[in-house]
Amino acid sequence: MKLSNGVEWALHSCVTLSQSREPVPASLLAELHGTPPSYLAKHLQALSRAGIVHSTAGQAGGYELTRPAAQISALEVVRAIDGGEPAYRCTEIRQRGPLALPAARCERPCAIARAMAAAEDAWADALRHVTVADLAARIDADSEGTAMTAVSSWLAAARQGSGHATRQGRTHVLG
Amino acid sequence: MKLSNGVEWALHSCVTLSQSREPVPASLLAELHGTPPSYLAKHLQALSRAGIVHSTAGQAGGYELTRPAAQISALEVVRAIDGGEPAYRCTEIRQRGPLALPAARCERPCAIARAMAAAEDAWADALRHVTVADLAARIDADSEGTAMTAVSSWLAAARQGSGHATRQGRTHVLG
DNA sequence: GCAACTCGGACAAACTATGTCTGAGTTGGG
DNA sequence: CCCAACTCAGACATAGTTTGTCCGAGTTGC
8 A cells, every 4th residue: 555656745735835825836846845847747737636726827827725725634635646546445256256145235345345444434534634724834833933934935035036047047056 | 545456355365264273275265256366375475474374385284364363453464465664655855955954853754744644543543453353253244144154164165175176177167 | 929937638667566487395195 | 105296485477557757738928
């Protein structure tokens, strides 16, 4: 059971977006997080399809959250990237082999599938009650109140300086 | 997030093994569950390495549970097949990029990693309290008390008839 | 009207999971 | 005591998914 790597980037991106009231281009998010730009863009597209972020095209475009961060759960973000399909899916072993049960007696899921589904429900519930705003607040608390202001000010500076230095140039300087 | 397909086979195999006090060959388990024999064998090897089942070689050999089914949790079986690594693993994004935090301030896990770990703990706890014996009892209850006796009698018959018909022959008859 | 920037989906490469095969070891009977 | 059959165990191909990259369509601001 392995969770896609992009889930981490998507969660961090949502936290970052919660600190900016203006659209943020995917290239800035990639630069800030140190991730492959094009691959992050693909995951942001998934978030857009799920209705979590809204994309604006053009020169002053980028991504922004569609709702207040307090109304976006971590579960939504994970589901948007990883897909809503359950990790364990029953292949109906009981209907195969020499002792196969008739389909009429298999209306309810197998007991094993029920147990696995209950575990996944517990996992989902734990993430349902954590919002992006909660995550941002906790990260800020861990950094003693400096992280989120640093992010928002860096975003503002990067957005302002987009006329002075090209994207390529700034990336080179920072890398 | 996708769980390996062999987890289902392993859980069913453990339930089946709980119904036999004699060793059961992997070929019989594969035939009973309708799975590729060699691939199931590979997963049974993983269960053996984890100390959940014990293998005996030779003519009357096979697999058997090392403990009473009531002392084997579903979590153990899942971990044996899927590996104990967490689904979400933090790549320390906060230590990369222009706003990278120094390693000295990153002793505790990231808040996002903490939230994901808490969810996985909830998932694990749900499976920790379900034993193989519980699963067998529930499957039996679903079938109105006929499934487990059918399994144990089929195993006994198949084991007895191993001298009369070859493995190949019996498979052909039942398929 | 132009130029630059943006997103969006189509196109390869790498890795893991899946499935198969042959070999080593052990048991039971002759 | 030897042989034959059956067992498990690990090494070997294959398929699917994830990861990563690229270029084109559309939009905005000047």
